Amino acid sequence: MSESSHRPPSSTYTTHERIPFWRDGRVLGVLAQILFVIVVGSVIYWFISNVAANLSRLGDSQFVCLYGTTEQWSYRCAFDFLSSEAQFDISESIIPYRTSDSYWQAIRVGLLNTVKVSFVGIILATILGTVAGIARLSQNWLVRNIAKTYIDIIRNTPLLLQLFFLYFVVLLLELPAVNAALQPFGLPVFISQRGVNFPKVVTLSSFAIWFAFIVLALIQAQFLWMYLGAREEKTGKTSSRLFWCVLSFFIVVGLGWLVASSTVHNEGFLVSRAARVREFSDLESLMERRLRLDNIRLLDEFVERGRLSAEEVSAAALLVCSVQGSPSEVNLTAQLRAAGIPYKVSRFARPDQAIDAYAEEATCDIFVAPKATLAAERNLLEDSANHMIVPVRETPARWAVPALEGFNFVGGSRMSLEFTALLVGLVVYTAAFIAEIVRAGILSVGKGQSEAARALGLSEGQRLRLIVLPQALRVIIPPLTSQYLNLTKNSSLALAVAYPDLWRVMSIIGNQSGRSIQPIILTALTYLTFSIVISLFLNWYNKRIQLVER
């Protein structure tokens, strides 16, 4: 293997035979490089001089501006106008935005909207694409052909067309009004012309404790896994390791839930002493007195038999004041529903507004908030001694399910139609390409690999996870990454469905300020940054996973 003394000749060594330079591979190599540099150089020169000429033609009106107090025109202030007031509205934003904010803030909103739709889109497209790609290889004729039809149709029509179709035909024309919202599969998801409303999880203050237990449960399960493994090795008997670890995980998590709910008592509501409510269960007797019932749980029966009308119940309902979007409200109303107490909620932007409303007795019976807030707000009342804070049981987290109130859904989260249309369009489109990438990746792993895995006794799941996927991923990841990049860039088609992404915001800025070059430069730089980041990742990844060959 090693002939240690014999080293390769250095580049300076001379051949015994002289070769004419036009046949000398080394000379030709250098010449080719020089030629290449000249070609690239002249293209770049042509490009720059062209841009410079165009800029100087537009420049006086657009790119150059007044700099400093003395009249001095300069490029240095070209971007200064972006600090002035935007004065246009943006329909949705993750961060606070008002029309009086600067163009910069508007750009930030657009950028975050682009990131949002791309991020969610990438995750969903990956899932759908993987499923479709695997389905395409299925043994089942129907599954295989459904996947094939989907992929073929989507890949062969332009995305812009799909987006138009989705937004105008499907979403705007076909969707029902908000009070007749579609509820797919009976899930608490409501689709209407107002967008898509779906549940979200709200966390209360005891969540921190529960979270600590979850972490503990994970660590504990890990140790149990190792311990059982060691024992299996010693006794030579297999135990259902996974079962015990999962079970113990859930036991600890469940225990954490109980501990967190029983140790933290931060929730409460403010109620007048006159109502004679000392604890949560007294609310039930309060309502029984109001509705003249023996037992509030018989309410439904009373309504059914006609002894009480829906109007009477509605008039007697418990009036709850709360702060907009507060978890306390979700926590309380869940328990009111469980107890069968009819209630109505009025929401206020700030606690002091809520306490004002509470002070006028007709508006609310109770005001729900964390105890600390209640104590602070109670001091604002003239007769603060007449009001008491009643504790409410709390759990670490609760589902906030959207419910129709008037012509809006409250609770839960909402996706706008524009966002939904763009998201669905991008996901369906990109997933078709990802499906083909996944299929090619899986097919790239030879049949022999699967046969060897099977012959060794690996289960089908293990074969996929340990043998096929790791090898397929090497083939899949590079083109997959460029699909991610495509999705991000395609999100600029948001213009078609009026979703306020980066490019739409930039177009508005260009129109409104009369300066079109700066927004284009900024947009180009942003997308360039995305591309560079993604390709850096790609290079790093490719280096990491290269198969070691001889």
Add this chain to the structure above:
Amino acid sequence: MTTTEPITTTRRLTGEYIIECENVHKWYGDFHALKGIDLHVKSGEVIVIIGPSGSGKSTFIRCLNRLEEHQEGEIVVDGITLSYDVRNIAEIRREVGMVFQQFNLFPHLTVLENVMLAPIHVRKWSRDRAEETAMKWLMRVGIPEQANKYPGQLSGGQQQRVAIARTLTMEPKILLFDEPTSALDPEMIKEVLDVMRDLAGGGYTILAVTHEMGFAREVADRVIFMDAGQIVEENIPENFFSNPKNERTKLFLSQILHH
């Protein structure tokens, strides 16, 4: 159709059949690849299967660990009947190891990881135990120093020996070889055959498809000749090579022995 009585002439047989095939048929679409195979193999027996290309040798031994499904007849391996029952299949594959012509090592794993994979995930051994056993077998096939290389860095002969070690670390009772030396250069064939010869004395039940006649003469208890999906002739090696009865066997032997 030739029916064949199992021949009981060998040295270390225990008397128990570990593989029983009765009237096994297999079709690929309309193509009748196996036409009623009857074969009984005793525990510890070494069987070499030869036959012209396309005669169904691979198909047959691949039916024994159900890489292929037979459609008629019965195959019982180590007391378990092969059927669509996935639990039976999993159980049988633990006891039946297979070595392929193209090695089929996992290129993304090192040699050691290749060998340790199945014991850890199928036999549920600890890493330590798997590594210990893996190194023992790598030592036995003569390449412990390559343990941390990747398959792509080894020669063909070395790769095939890793594949053998990978199969043996699972501690199977039955070994299936499908032309293990056919993809190798002549100088590497010997190193693989040496390993196989070593195993033949080790109590394994071995079914090997190979055209290495020297190997067959030396270690086989029985040689089986297949043609067109049938077992045409079988005998102990001495008789098989010196006194073939069937015309097709004679023709085949004359082709591979004198060319």
